[in-house]
Amino acid sequence: MLLGIKNVKEIVEELNNYLADLNVFYGKLHNLHWNVEGKEFFTVHENVEKIYDKVNEEIDEIAERILTLGQRPKVKYSEYLEISNIKEIESKGYNGKEVIDVIISDFEYIINKIRNIIEKASENNDEVTADILTGSLAYYEKTAWMLNAMNK
Numbered sequence: 022m023l024l025g026i027k028n029v030k031e032i033v034e035e036l037n038n039y040l041a042d043l044n045v046f047y048g049k050l051h052n053l054h055w056n057v058e059g060k061e062f063f064t065v066h067e068n069v070e071k072i073y074d075k076v077n078e079e080i081d082e083i084a085e086r087i088l089t090l091g092q093r094p095k096v097k098y099s100e101y102l103e104i105s106n107i108k109e110i111e112s113k114g115y116n117g118k119e120v121i122d123v124i125i126s127d128f129e130y131i132i133n134k135i136r137n138i139i140e141k142a143s144e145n146n147d148e149v150t151a152d153i154l155t156g157s158l159a160y161y162e163k164t165a166w167m168l169n170a171m172n173k
C-alpha cells in the first residue's frame with residue numbers, strides 16, 4: 022500500500038515524461054557512440070557507451086517505480102517522441118567536441134527536469150521517487166562536470 026502519497030497521477034505523469042526523455046536520449050547516445058570521428062574516437066566512443074548503459078538502467082528503474090505506484094509505464098516509441106523534449110539528430114560524423122557539447126546540453130535539460138520532479142514528489146510525500154531521482158541527479162551533475170572538463 023502506498024498510503025500517504027498525495028497525487029500519484031501527477032507524479033506518474035512526470036515520470037512518464039521523463040521515461041520518454043530517457044528513451045529518446047538512449048537512442049541519441051547510440052547515434053553519437055557510432056558516429057563519433059577523429060582523434061578522440063576511442064575515448065568518446067567508450068565513454069558514451071558508459072553513459073547509455075547508465076541511462077538504460079535508469080529507464081528500467083523509472084518504469085518499475087511507475088508500476089510500484091500502481092500505474093503503467095508508457096512503452097510506445099511513437100508516444101516517447103511526441104512527449105519528449107530531447108531532440109533527435111542526424112546520422113552523420115561528429116567530432117569529439119561536438120559529441121560532448123550535444124550531451125552536455127541534454128544533461129542540462131535532464132538536470133532541470135529531475136529537479137522539478139523531485140520537487141513535485143516531495144510536495145506529494147513521495148520520498149522514494151524523490152530519493153531515486155536524487156541518485157540520478159548526483160550522476161548527471163558529476164558526469165556533467167567530467168564532460169565539461171573534457172571539453173576545455
Ligand SMILES: [Fe+2]
Pocket residue numbers: 054070
Ligand atoms: Fe558499441
